[in-house]
Amino acid sequence: MIKNNLNKFLLLLIWLTLTFSCEEGLDTVAGIEGKINIPTDSLSEKIIWPDSLQGAVIVIAECGLYESLDSFFTHIVTFSDPLDTSKKEQSYFVQTLPGFYIAGVIGITVEMSKIIFLPQDSLSLHSEYFVPIGLYKIPNSTLPIGIIRVQEKEITKEIDITINYNIELPS
Amino acid sequence: MKSLTYKVQFILLVILFLFISSAQGQTGKISGFVYSSKTGEPLPGTNVILQKTFLGAATNLNGFFNIESVPSDSYTIEVLLIGYQSEKKDIRVLPGEHKKVNFYLQEKALKSPEIVITGAKRAIRKIDSPVSISAISNEQINFRNPSSVEDLLPYEPGVQIVDRQINIRGSSGYSRGAGSRVIILVDGSPAISYDNGVIYWEAVPIHNIERIEILKGPGSALYGSNAIGGVLNIITKKISSRNKTNILLNGGIYSKPGDKKKTWTDKTMFSNDWRISHERHFGKIGILAGYGQSNSTRYYQNGYYRRSILDAKIEYPKNYNQIITSRLYYINDKHGSFTQWKSAAQPFHTPENTINDQIYSDKFQWSSTYTYIVSPKQSRTYRLNYFYTAFQNDMLNNDTFSKSHIYSFEWQVDIRPGVKHYITCGSEIKSNKILADIWGNHYGSDAALYFQDEWNILHNTDFTSGLRFDLHKTDNVKIDSQLNPKFGLSFRPRKNLSLRTSMGWAYRAPAIAEIFTETQQYIFEVKPNPLLQSEKSISGEVGIFWQTPSVSFDIAIFSSHYKRLIEPVQDPADNKIHFMNITEARIRGVEISLNWKLPFIPLKNRFAYTYLDPRDLTAGKMLSYRHERSLVISEQFTITKYLTCGIDYRYLSKMRRVQLFNENPKTRGDQRVPIHLFSGFIQLAVNKSLFATLSVENLFQYYYVVVERNMGPVRYIKFNLNYSF
Helix, strand or coil: CHHHHHHHHHHHHHHHHHHCCCCCCCCCCCCCEEECCECCCCCCECCCCCCCCCCCEEEEEEECCCHHHHHCCCEEEEEEECCCCCCCEEEEEECCCCCEEEEEEEEECCCCCHHCCCHHHHHHHHHHEEEEECCCCCCCCCCCCCCCCCCCCCEEEEEEEEEECCCCCCC | HHHHHHHHHHEEEEEEHHHHHHHCCCCEEEEEEEECCCCCCCCCCCEEEEECCEEEEEEECCCEEEEEECCCEEEEEEECCEEEEEEEEEEEEECEEEEECCCEEEECCCCCCCEEECCCCEEEEEHCCCCCCEEEEEHHHHHCCCCCCHCHHHCCCCEEEEEEEEEEECCCCCCCCCCCEEEEEEECECCCCCCCCCHHHCCCCCCCCEEEEEECCCHHHHHHCCCEEEEEEEEEECCCCCCEEEEEEEEEEEECCCCCCCCCCCCCCCEEEEEEEEEEEEECCCEEEEEEEECCCCCCCCEEEEEEEEEEEEEEEEECEEEEEEEEEEEEEEEEECCCEEECCCCCCCCCCHHHCCEEEEEEEEEEEEEEEEEEEEEEEEEEEEEEEEEEECCCCCCCEEEEEEEEEEEEEEEEEEEEEEEEEEEEEEEEEEEECCCCCEEEEEEEEEEEEEEEECCCCEEEEEEEEEEEEEECCCEEEEEEEEEEEEEECCCCCEEEEEEEEEECCCCHHHHHHCCEEEEEECCCCCCCCCEEEEEEEEEEEEEEECCEEEEEEEEEEEEEEEEEEEECCCCCCEEEEEEEEEEEEEEEEEEEEEECCEEEEEEEEEEEEHHHEECEEECCCCCCCEEEEEEEEEEECCCCEEEEEEECCCHHHHHHHHCCCCCCCCCCEEEEEEEEEEEEEEEEEEEEEEECCCCCCEEEEECCCEEECCEEEEEEEEECC
């Protein structure tokens, strides 16, 4: 009797194992990964960060050429957590859907808490608080802007951006 | 005048002496043995009670019990033991008589606790309770092999744990460690910190637990603030009547995520703990002392902890009718801090600038209880409690500390004025003190009076009414006074069937952390709200409980209406988090539990389902951080006398609403998923003193977030060895 029951129990276990395969739950994410470099003073090697900026985030916008800051902000898809402005170099990751994007860094002129919990599609309503300070360009390319392709369940890597306080948006 | 006073005192003393002498002359004694009807072995630890009195005893290792000074009368003597059918006998005790009576108990297929104490502040049969109470037995605790009490709770209907915060019937959401709507008691003494008002699970003893009781629904009419959502009562084991040493060894490893990007370390992620305890008697005095250490890397970066735990218990049965129990618990803890993940691509990593964040903490509790059975009709209990918690955060740009002290004293008297009434009343005073930089230095005091009458209207119907008056004061702010009544009805149309209904008012005073916190942790900024008020609720439930030796079924339908519910929300003006009184909220739901064992098959089955409808009536939205549906299915199979195995399946529906990070449909940033978890165990009981258990949690390595940007535990394989000699 016991042996018979044990067999039934083992069969149940095997059935459960096959039904619920391992390693499920959260989907594998797609997005953009890279490093952010903040310039330093050539003599003191101290990080150069203007007092007027309370912090910075990486923004990912739909692919396109934007004539004004406002039109750029209306195409922002998502933004990252705040950057650590005390570090010369840091890595980042921003989740996106598959598609073509441009990536940049914006400095924030108000307290970070005013921005960081905003619904991500409402960023364009607050553009007066933003200063563009970085834009991804393909290394060794003369193109003014780098277009980033993100594929399903893949992370596009080495999208490194160097902070530039005198940046101008390409038009 | 003075001589007259002396005369009066002398006459009173003589009358008292005569009364005591005559009372002693009118008493008898009852003793006997309790055996298993199947094996004939004596049954130690059996509760023997004289119904409708406060007299009773527990059997020793030989199954022997002895009840002294029993007034001459007719009684019903009842014996109760988990896993056995209770037995009753009618006896008559004559003056000076020594009545001997033996019992043979039949084993039940389901081993669920028969007696609960949390609902009425005294031991009653679970079937008589007018409120919903779940009880976790010592056997269930052993099989689950938990690291802490919180690991056991999600398997109970109506109970959810959201990132270490307990939530009974949807009462609590998630507040990142501030405020609790469930009070925790260890042997009746509260163990909630005064500063942030939370339960520190590591400060709740996991070893030596006899059973855990969970009162679901408002408990403020007996337990005051914090019991607005429920009461969790940990009842520790009595000290063994023989000398005993216990050694416990636990070791476990976490499985590495298959996707390499998710792995934060190449080293083995592990947990281990050991504990040694010894208990013995010096004359009448029973003493238990234990010491242990725990170490873990946990499954996420910077989640490690190192703990040392010291505990002790003393039992001193002064006379047959007086017992003093004292308990001490100290834990020193150092652990890392993990606020949120680095990114969705590296969910087990902490952000780089928080990698060295750590917290040092100490928790200490000393509680003493003195119970005095004055007469068969009256019993008094006195409880003294001191609870200390302290932490020191060592974080980037945010070193904070807090030290919190709670001193409390409770006096409770139980009276049986007649055969139809059972009155419980008492008072409680508390003094609280905090020294902290995170929320400032504060002082507080509480005072309360409570009264409860259980009225046996008919032989099968009990009506309970109760009332508690609380005064609460923080610093020099005005005193908050609260009056919370309750009513309950329990009707038993059959011996094994009970219909119950209850209604209760409850409140919770905001924790100091909810009012005064001003801090920044990673990207979260919290600001104080000195205008925060106490929250209130009215709750009601109807339920049915049916129990046979092989089936137990319980269903409850409940509804709670909250006023000024305190929830963490972001201020739209500056997006800083603060605690606010949401005007109105309503939580309705149903919970069903079914335990059964089929005849001739050594397989025990358990099914528990809960449905919640938690609504913020002011905003017209769902309340955040609640799972609408939860389900537990458990199978336990006894392979041989020595070998038992089991499997559990736990489901939680996708959390409908969160607070901090709103989903971004443009990026699939919403990481919430329904939760499916399997766990299993196999236990080898070599003999009565040596157990070995192998258990696996999250058997199929299911990835899920518990709240936004915080992953749930990965697969954890654990081995436990428990040896007593």
